[in-house]
Amino acid sequence: MSQIDINFQDAQKAFLTLKTLDKNKIAGFLEEMAKQIEAIRDDLIPSASRESHLPEGRITGELGRTLGQIRLFAQLVDEGSWVEATIDHPDPDRKPAPKPDIRRMLKALGTVVVFGASNFPLAFSTAGGDTVSALAAGCPVIYKAHPAHPETSRMVAEAIKNAVRISGLPKGTFQHVEGGIDTGQEMVAHPLAKAVAFTGSFRGGKALFDTCNARENPIPVFAEMGSVNPIFVLEGYLSKQIESAAAAYASSLSLGVGQFCTNPGLIFIPKSHEEAFSAAVVDSLKEVAGAPMLHEGICHTYYQALEALSQSKKLTWLLDSEETDVLTGNVALAKVKASDWLSDEAFQEEVFGPFGIIVVYEQEDQLQALVENLKGQLTCTIWAEEEELKNRTALLHLLEEKCGRLLFKGVPTGVEVGHAMQHGGPFPATTDSRSTSVGTYAIKRFARPVAYQDMPESIWPDALKEGNPMGILRKVDGAWVSY
Amino acid sequence: MSQIDINFQDAQKAFLTLKTLDKNKIAGFLEEMAKQIEAIRDDLIPSASRESHLPEGRITGELGRTLGQIRLFAQLVDEGSWVEATIDHPDPDRKPAPKPDIRRMLKALGTVVVFGASNFPLAFSTAGGDTVSALAAGCPVIYKAHPAHPETSRMVAEAIKNAVRISGLPKGTFQHVEGGIDTGQEMVAHPLAKAVAFTGSFRGGKALFDTCNARENPIPVFAEMGSVNPIFVLEGYLSKQIESAAAAYASSLSLGVGQFCTNPGLIFIPKSHEEAFSAAVVDSLKEVAGAPMLHEGICHTYYQALEALSQSKKLTWLLDSEETDVLTGNVALAKVKASDWLSDEAFQEEVFGPFGIIVVYEQEDQLQALVENLKGQLTCTIWAEEEELKNRTALLHLLEEKCGRLLFKGVPTGVEVGHAMQHGGPFPATTDSRSTSVGTYAIKRFARPVAYQDMPESIWPDALKEGNPMGILRKVDGAWVSY
Structure with a gap:
């Protein structure tokens, strides 16, 4: 029996116990998890900062978000x-024929394999949204540590294990596995794995998706693989606020050295104002000092991608990024004519880092074709005056076809954790556009409905009992009621 | 441009129009669809009966169910x-940072490809649950007619098209395509296809699943591929009602010539009462006359499957089915020791037709291992006295891991159409255990969430407006409210 096999056997044992627990026990465990992680914050913040090269201020914010989302799921x-x-x-x-008694509810799927992301060593990693939403659903988690922040991952794993122990849950509720790509593949191929959550590159996510579909029993893979998050800017809007629009774009593009899955890698600008806008973005970006990226591999890939794009004669470079050392990401900016952008899919591939392309369109009636040719995105943003949108219903409908979140103001970076958030989008942004990896609906990924027909009253689960002892919202004979 | 391509272009045009319609328009269209189908009932019933070889009484019931589910979705x-x-x-x-305004709702996926089933020429075919739930979600449907009932399919398609016309919906809302396997594959591979619904064989469903996962943009496939729907019978229960249990089993097994995806192909019986039970089942089944199956292909496959099983020395045949002609399905029954059943997966492969296997177990502590080795099922049934279940929590938990619907009384055939129904189950029963193909939750397969961030009030969809003009249930700032 391999170590991975032992992990899954332990998780399955834990799963059968978790099924017997009432909701307060799970909620209490999540609260305890937040408490245990908070207790190590003074060690955790420097560790995560050191391993990710992200400043402590940013990590402090990320820790707050991580704790907030654990408590939200509780x-x-x-x-x-x-x-x-x-x-x-x-x-x-x-x-x-007599009509039977049928009672249906969502039940946990079973053991979930979670892969963390390097760009969020806390919020999308060991105790991140995927782990927490799976645990909240009642699924054991086997977490594959990200090799870019091993110490941080171990510290958080210990905190979770403390919470498991203090809450009296079975040891197999949460397990932390370190290893390479082969280990990850062995994990998702295991017969007892019931779902996979992943945040990272397209290549990594797609490989897991393919493995899981080729299993004897295919399982769902919720892979969030990033996108270029285009911003479409209309003329009326831009003419009124060219400076602030440019500053907002430059700031979002370079935030966190451009290492966000919602980084706005594309912005569509009308030709009439393009020169002024470009100049203003360049001015803002010139002020942005190069900063260390997450790790040398990501930095290397960033410059490789820029190098590949620099072969194209269709791009005009407004800011050429120089590779100053093996870790520093320097901002880069190019522009391209809309007709040229349409001719080459390379212009909408994600470049992970602080790089953007300004796509210059001639007239607004071009936008429809541009959006039609857009691949699936986590977000699309439209900057327009309210009255400019009134005759643009078709464009808005098309835009929402291409993304999970459609923004009208602001920038796509900064994903709010709440109930209404949708962080997911059509392929290749994710492998399942019907799911979200941020916000409370994320829990639905890890459960499936079971209907009980003519179940004896004495064994009804609390959620399905007459009189509704849990006081939850239920659909009873077709009507939503909470009594 | 191929004909299929034209179909998808038309569907996409229709989709963009459907997105602009309010809910009453879609609900009205569904009502009109039911009306149009009802209007042709006197032609439809004989046609469906003639093409499927199912008696008119059964088809009449199926028509009622079909109309009922259309109206339920309306x-x-x-x-x-x-x-x-x-x-x-x-x-x-x-x-x-300021907190943005975020509003989220489910939006239709886009064009859905639906494949009908031969065993339900109405309820799981042209205007069946898949078509109706997709249309209800606001998705255009391109329906691939089942070659076993072409006339019936055309008649229903005409009725749907009448409803489309009368309701003023775009022509591409519903399209009816006839063809073979290649046509089906071309349809699901089309870039504008956004989801697939299928009811039929494992081979057929799995082939669609593989094609859709290998697309440049993978799309979800909701394939319901059937199962053997085991019944587990405990000793206390059986000792009290051996005759009625045997009669119920025999009746469910042979209903509709065994051509239901919920046909109970396996029944687990304690050794203590096995002989009396088997004798009673045989007595009941002897009374069942052979009846025509859906088509010669299905009949041929049925006898081939029995022939293959008859090679096994582990099966004892209690009723040997003889192939009397190319269409008649005659009942067959075999038994096997539990330990032998465990040793050969062939004993849990679906045999589509009136064939069952009685699995004889020695003691109840064997049941855990038997259930552990069970593949995913649409249904599992347990026949037990209420007090026999009290110490069987672990067994019940394991049983629900294996199915979408768990029955305590009655038989799995006869799938209630309602809100609480779950008709779906772990692979290989379906390709997505998180979905149902029967009941109102079926609509969720064909929609995905979109979040709007800081959307101007003037373009809020009705469902997301302040004041809740639609009077629907909503989650507002974390609380479920309908005001």
Whole structure:
């Protein structure tokens, strides 16, 4: 029996125990997890900062977000309505056949394999949104540590294990595995794995997706693989605020050395204002000092991608990024005519780092074709005056076809953790556009409905009992009620 | 441009129009569809009966179910809460950054390709649950007619097209395509296809699943591929009602010539009562006359499967089915020791037709291992006295891991159409255990969430407006409210 096999056996044992626990126990465990992680913050912040090269201020913010989302899931579980309890009462007198009693609710899928991301050593890693939403659903998690921040990952894993122990949950509830790509592949191929969550590169996510679909029993893979998050700017809007628009773009593009999956790698600008806008963006970006990227591999890939793009005669470089050392990401900016952008898919491939392309369009009636040719995105943003949108219903409908989140103001970086957030989008942004990896709906990825027909009252789960002892929202005989 | 390409272009045009319609328009169209189909019932019933060889009484029942489910989806759409409208209000004063306004709802996926089933020429075919739930979500449907009932399919398609015309919807809302396997593959490979729904064989469903995962942009496939729907019978229960249990089993097994995806192909019986039970089942089944199957291909496959099983020395045949002609399905029954059943996966492969295997177990502590070795099922059934279940929590938990619907009384055949129904289960029963193909939750397969950030009030969709003009259930700042 391999170590991975032992991990899965332990997780399966834990799963069968987790199924017997009531919601308060799971919610309490999540609260305890937040507490344990908070208790090590003075060691955690310098560690995560050192390993990721992200400044302590940024890591401090990320820790707050991580704790906030753990507590948000604790509340969600404690409230309890997420299980979609649905009851259709029986009718023994119905003709031609009696109507049975059917009660349905969501149940945890089983062991989930989670892969963390290098760009969020806390919020999308060991105790990140994927781990927490899976645990909240009642699934054991086997977490594959990201090799870019091993110490940080171990520290968080210990905190989670402390919470598991203090809460009296089985040891197999959370397990931390270190290893390379082969280990990850062995994990997702294991017969007891029931779902996979991943945040990272297209190549990495697609490889997991292919492995899991080729299994004897295919399992869902929720891979968030990033995108170029285009911003479409209309003329009326731009003419009124060219400076602030340029500053906002430059700031979002270079935030965190451009290492966000929501980094706006493309911006579509009308020709009429392009020169002034470009000049203003360049001015802003010139002020941005190069900064260390997450690791040398990412930095190397960044410059390789720029080098490849520099072969294209269609791009005009407004800011040429120089590779000053093996870790520093320097901003880069290019522009391209809309007709040329359409001719080469390379111009919409994600370049992970502080690089953007300004796409210059002639007239607004070009936008429809540009959006039609856009691949699936996590976000699309439109900057327009309200009255400019009134006759643009078709464009807005097309834009929402291409993304999971559509912004009208602001920038796509900075993903709010809440109930309404959708962080997911059509392929290749993710492998399942019907799911989100941020926000409370993320829990739904790790559960499936089970219907009980004519189940004896004495074994009804609390969520499905008459009288609704949990006080949750339920669909009873077709009506949503909480009594 | 191929004909299929033209179909998808038309569907896409229709999709962009459907997106602009309010819910009443879609609900009205579904009502009209039911009306148009009802109007041709006197022609439809004999046609479906003639093509499927199912008796008119059965087809009459199926028509009622078909109309009922269309109207149920009309109500669901009219009520409107299925879109999961979720609003997180902004907070401009939040530190360090203002909190944006985020509004999320489910939006239709786009064009759905639906494949009908031969065993339900109405309820799982042209205007069946897949077509209707996709249309209800606002998705255009391109329907691939089942070659086993072409006339019936054309008649229903005409009725749907009448409803489309009368309701003023675009022509591309529903399209009917006839062809072979190649046509089906071309359809699901089309770039504009956004999801696939299928009911049929494992081979057929798995082939579609593989094609869609290998696309440049993979799309979800909701394939319901059937199962053997085991019944587990405990000793206390059986000792009290051996005759009625045997009669119920025999009746469910032979219903509709065994041509249901919920046909109970396996029944687990304690050794203590096996002989009496088997004798009673045989007595009941002897009364069942052979009846025509759906088509010669299915009949041929049925006898081939029995022939293959008859090579096994582990099976004892209680009723040997003879191939009397190319269409008649005659019942067959075999038994096997539990330990032998465990040794050969062939004993849990679906045999489509009136064939069952009685698995004889020695003691109840064997059941855990038997269930552990069970593949994913649409349904599992346990027949037990209520007090026999009290110490069987682990067994019940394991059983629910294996299926989408767990029954405590009655038989798995006869799938109730309602809100709480779950018709789906772990692979290989379906390709997505998180979905159902029967009941109102089926609509969720064909929609995905979109979040709007800081969208101007003047373009808020009705579902997301302040004041809740649609009066639907919404999650607002974390609380479920309908005001």
